[in-house]
Amino acid sequence: MKNLFDALVLGIVEGLTEFLPVSSTGHLILAGDLLEFDHPSRDVFYIAIQTGAMLAVLWEYRARFFRVDLQLWRNLIVAFIPAAVLGLLAGNFIKSYLFKPVPVALAFIIGGVVILLVDRGKRDARVESTRAMTALDALKVGFAQCFALIPGTSRSGATIIGGMLFGLSRKAATEFSFFLAVPTLIAAGAYDSWKNRQLVSVDDAGMWAVGLVVSFVSAFLVIRWLIRYVATHDFRWFAWYRIAFGLVVLATAWTGAVHWSAS
Secondary structure: OHHHHHHHHHHHHHHHHOOOOOOHHHHHHHHHHHHOOOOOOHHHHHHHHHHHHHHHHHHHOHHHHOOOOHHHHHHHHHHHHHHHHHHHHHHHHHHHHOOOHHHHHHHHHHHHHHHHHHOOOOOOOOEOOHHHOOHHHHHHHHHHHHHHHOOOOOHHHHHHHHHHHOOEOHHHHHHHHHHHHHHHHHHHHHHHHHHOHHHOOHHHHHHHHHHHHHHHHHHHHHHHHHHHHHOOOOOHHHHHHHHHHHHHHHHHHHHOOOOOOOO
């Protein structure tokens, strides 16, 4: 029952945070630490709940994904390549040294400050919709996504804020961030699944199913809400949340109020 409860909580965390500029990976690391979630197939479970979030994007934007939209798929391939290459080169180093609560907390704070500096007031956008994006625009967003390899930075935050810096409107940057999650999560999931294939067990199917379904539902609701939100709001509240959350983690680690593992 504990595994199912953990799956429920972590699935909600993944779905709520995957597409917000607050770092799903960082939240999963911290939530997993608090839950003492150290299941043998933990890495495979994380793939399952990320898959649930990715499927929410496919469902919400199925009209564009499942028809021949060559421009969209070209841009996604171009944007995917930089982080894929860097991830293969530096992935082991990042997981060994940065997948820990305190580095994640620092990334939360730094990312929040960056959002406050970039997303200030009304910005003149050169690209108003994802349909107007060129391959060069996509490549620039792809380079911004490289920063998301640092846990706590936020893939969505890096691509949305990076896109806005490079001339995309807030809505276009947010939608393209949703789209880019699909190849990114598929590739990362396939790679990690292959590496951890020995951990796959039918006995864990219930845990995976709970996490995937809950992640899908919560991510779907966030996607619907966020597109409406960015039409009239900036990301400052998310920035302040990141900073406050990071400071709480650092304070609890420093005072010993919470024993963060390997912090």
